[in-house]
Amino acid sequence: MPRVVSLFFPHLATDRIRRHGEGAGAVPADQPLVAISRKGSKRWISAADTTARKLGLRIGMPASKAQAMIAGLVMVEAAPAEDAAALERLALYVLRQYSPVVAIDGADGIVMDTEGADHLHGGEAMMISGLVNRLRGRGLTSRAAIADSWGAAHALARILTAETTIVPIGGIASVVMPLPIHCLRLAAETVQGLRVMGIDTVGQLSAMPRAPLTLRFGPEPARRLDQLFGHIAEPIDPIRTPELVEVCRAFPEPIGAAETIAKYIRRLVGRLTAKLETRGLGVRRCDLVIDRVDNTRQCLRAGLAKPVRDPARLSKLLCDRIEQIDPGFGIERMTLVAIMAEPLEEKQVASSLAEEEVVDVAPLVDILGNRGQRLYRVTPVASDVPERAVMRIGPTAAETGASWVAKWPRPSRLLAKPERIDVIAVLPDQPPVVFTWRGKRRRVKRADGPERIFGEWWLRPREMQAVRDYFVVEDEQGERYWVYRAGDGIDPETGSHLWFLHGVFG
Template identity: 40%
Template sequence: MDEKRRVAAVWLPHWPVERLYRADRRTRGKVQAPKAPLALAAPGQGGVRVTACNRTAAAAGVAPGQLVPDAMTLCPGLELRAADFAADRAALKRLALWCGRYTPWTAVDPAGIGEEPDGLMLDISGCDHLFGGEAALVADLQKRLHGFGLTVRVAVASTPGAAWALARYGTAPAFILLPGDEAAALEKLPVAALRLDDATVDGLMRLGLKRAGDLYGKPRAPITARFGRHVAQRLDEALGFAREPISPLRPPAPFRARGIFAEGLTRTEDIEEAVRLLAGELCRLLAHERRGARRLELTLFRADGEVTRLFAGTAAPSHDALHLARLFREKLAQAGDDFDAGFGIEAAMLAALATDTLAPAQDRFDAEGADAEALAQIIDRLGARLGHERIVRLEPRASHIPERAVVSVSAVRGATPAMRGWRAQVEEQMAAALAGSLARPIRLLARPEPVEAVAEVPEGPPRIFRWRRVTHRVTRAEGPERIAPEWWRRGERRTRDYYRVEDAEGRRFWLYRDGLYLRDTEGPRWYLHGVFE
């Protein structure tokens, strides 16, 4: 058993019904739980059955699993509503995400095999000291969930199985089990506390094995032969002899900073200041590990149990606290009136979801290093304001065809080996220009546009061409610059002859003839590919 591991199991015995009160309170203000008996029902084996009920109905004898006619006989004034399992699961998942204020390792905990979930599982290992100990953490969790109008039972143990059993079958609404006491605590609990299905529980009870302690020391071979391996497995998991992992809803970030506020933050300025402090703490962690943040997540926990998440990315690894805080300032400003702090932000967490190694860089006497950092920061700010998918840069590709020579990539992706080939490509073009090759326009059309052209000789430059219903008379022409497709592209055999031409008004264009007269079966066609500024 890992005695350093501590797991908190949260059970919400009246969750589906109390979720309705919670939804009503959010939309119409404070709504008290009705004193009249209320139950939820859904189709089941043999007819419509009760799935959940409130305390008043339970006091009258109504219980989950009963047929509705039987429940109505026990409680004639019972109010029935249709169960909505999908809404219950979605709301419980949001509640589990809200519990991320206590630990990043949270998950929805099922009630049992084949049943709808009605609880949460929190791995609080190493987190309790942030709240003053396990008892203080459990008390704070219970207080806040009670404030949401939920009935809650919490148990803390070294294994998920023991915590689950004590939360549902223990006698206290809050229980903290010391490491190593699992066997004594589970000994007198019913075998159902081992998370076994109803058929297995009934079979064990017929054999006289009514409590978990009755299984201690019993030969496992006969039990396994009759009920399967899951009985021994569940017992070993609860006692700590077998490892039971918890799969969190969201993978925990290795670098994160969190803050809890005595009073809820409602003003945007206060939230921005809190983010700045969290960014400073996070960047100290990153700098210690020589890492830079590439993708960040800001989680704001509202007092009403809702969670708001904001994301930001960086073009280059960074542990500049002011820069990272400025990105979320842009996010908050972009949200504007759509950002709702509710009754206040009571906790916040800033996490680096993705990081890169930030190698030490030698200071330079020129401005190249500073310019690169400033460019990365302006890309980050534009991406936070406009969206990173809208900030792109051009990256060279190994192709002589102009429209294939570059491709748009995300500017946040950072430099790639192809990006570092820009200098060689520019030097190659400059050498070609000095050697007498034709200069190319900086601005190209999105795709070559067909034109009607007339040339004096078949293989010569155009003298008149018509583009976008406007006729241009060519006074000067340079070329051709012949470009052939790559040899491995078998479907493309047509050769292009590019010309740089100037019309009578002094406007310059970049045209090409697609195909050769004597070689290609189809006649050559003319296209305009770019315009010189």
Template identity: 55%
Template sequence: MTRVVSIFFPDLATDRIRRADPSIPLDQAIAVIAKSGSRRWVSAADDAARRAGVTPGMPAAKAQAIFRDLKLVDADPVGDQLALKRIALWALSIYSPVVAVDGNDGIVMNTEGADHLQGGEQKMLSRVASQFKAKGLNARVAIADTWGAAHACARSIRRETVIVGRGELFHAVARLPVALLRLAPKIVADLGTLGFRTIGELSATARAPLALRFGPEVGRRLDQMFGRISEPIEPIREADRIDVSRAFAEPIAAAETINKYVGRLIQQLIGELQRRGLGARKIDLIVEKTDGTLQAIRAGTAKPARDEAWLTKLFKDRTEKIEPGFGIEKLTLIAVVTEPLQEQQKTSSLVEEAAADIAPLIDILGNRGQRVYRIAPVASDVPERSVRRIAHAGDDIRGTWDGHWRRPIRLLHQPDEIKALSLMPDYPPRSITWRGRQHNVRKADGPERVFGEWWTCESELEAVRDYYVVENEMGERYWIFRSGDGVDPETGDRKWFMHGIFG
């Protein structure tokens, strides 16, 4: 069953201003001012401005009078819409083959069959919200069975994410305001005059009087929200996209037939890629069914590819997930992400030297939902900052870690607090208790002192960690540290933490 994710950007206009000018202080309140003739009003305000009492729709002069240090910026709706389109295109290459712009403040995407690639719906939504936050965009993310329900829930929540379970649409939207039905403002105002406040109240009303007064739009939006009629998402596409398609006079449904035409489309796509000197990194297969619904399948490669046999195999392994329903009327193959790929001359020799290529294995694992990546060193003395994830098939890693000190083979993502019995300041613990288990320390080595990086985090100006390698009676070795030098309180709170496990 289709699952739809709606991503709402409540502060898109002000977030875009901050991204364009990083020098603006984080505590600086910003309001966007729209103009119409001589009238000037607030069209958007960030969180700091709203806390000061500035609200959208307020006259600009009143807003400036309320908050003297308010930064006023002229509205740029064209720029906001272009930014939203860029966001949608980025999401298309990262999250789902079916992504579209949703109004002036959000995007929508069909994630059917894609949530398992992200570790489930909750992890997927959390990752989406976190990635947009890292890019300086405040986002509210909701998932539901329909576009209408996801759209309404994303714009009504105060937390970052919400999941509407399958079959729970009515309970999720019944108390939401009618304005979230995506109706024209005039219709919403008239419905309010008639006393309709919530979607539940409106859905319980007879359709005939509503259709007589407002036309079919109210009923259509209600049916779309509750899944009675389909609402296809028309995917956004780059202007210079590379795609090939095949429409059928008679719908197809058999797996053999689907695979046959997918293979022919791959041949056509490879020909177009070859003419442009490109290789595909991500390819989407869009399946358009006779009932108006879409199903999408994505295949990715570790490096640019246009090998017909390999791409055909990648899709053949996944076309079994296609549910043709009453039949398929069109297949479209789109190269979403491409990179330059030039022909290479093969050298001939008496002895063939087979180069190890793990790209096919990475392709198989990646398309099955496994996240494949490599670890690269980073110039940092703080252990959790000394590594970073990089692409699985990128350039060779040139840097290395400093090998003067032993490091555990497993480093915890975040240090885990433990209880320790020790003599301060320079002695290792005699025993530690980690996750309810006590370890008597038989051998220990240390301390290794690590200083904070004040240029990265101002609060680390005087921070210190003393690391020890400890071994218990079972021969298990752990990497632990004390926060602070054990003497000066400014260097740390003297708590002990587990940070790594040796083999």
């Protein structure tokens, strides 16, 4: 069953103005901002931010009245073309990062089909909450809703005030019945006519007989209701730009056998790589879009660690996932799109017998990554604080040039967060004699230290005097641990003097 996400930007115009500082410069967040449209001598508000709305300004209000109501109101000329361009850039961002099927939904929204794509982002809840949070970090206010149909997701994202809304599979009917009828994407005169008849909600409209409804208002209300409840399909036409490299194949007779699908995948990959070669590009992410005869669509996404133009490698990544394709009553069209492509330079492989062959792990990384595995490697960071001395990078990322500090031994396993332990020790610089960790009491037989580590005062002022004294301790069973005391054991300003276990030696 398809799962559709509707992303709504209630303040797209004003968010764009604040983000880029167009016309008004840097507008403070607490200062009301509106966009003004004009026709001849008439000027009115076409967009207002949250602060302006709280002060009583509304869309359509004359600009002179708004200016008289609020002193210091920032008024910027509306730019619908720039708003549309910003929305298109956002749609392309979502297309590359979240789903193969993304389209612009009106002048203030984006719609995407996330069937089979949510698991790559930790599930539906994490996917849409992460998307909303990333957009907020870019200075954009958004609301997202996910449901079984485009109509339901569109309505919920615009009616409800929650940042994220998730409708369980098959749960549309219980959620949309109380919604007002203007959420059905009907013409304004149709909505007004229904309200004259006393119909205000989706539930009231769905209870009406279809024949008289169609006779008076035409087929549109019934069609929108069916789209809302998911009774009829509403395909999403994916956004495409001239920069995207795309190949497709339509079939006079629908296909469905796995062998046939694999054959045409290999042919499409061959055509795609030939196009990429003419442009000097390699693909980093490609989408296989499958259109079925029942007017539904399925998608497969393959990501690569490095730009690739090898037909055999791309074909294997896609063909290995053929079992995920449900051909239904048959496939009538297949499209392969290079969503992300980067310049690719051909490199000559050394043929000298004296040179050691370098094994490329990128193919293995691609196979594991497309199975949903999160791959990374660790690299050293120039920091004395242990938890900051390492960070995760991509499995094929370039070397950072940093090296590990080997002055003192470090544990093979560093805990994600130091754990509090109860300790008996002689202050100020003696190691523990006995400590209790995770409910088990351990007597120390040997110890080495202390190794004093100072806080990074140039990053945080509160670390100016903070210190840690680390000890390597060994218990009666021969197990070794890395523990530290917060503080120097004398001055309370240097730390709490509590003890923590930070790592375990293998």
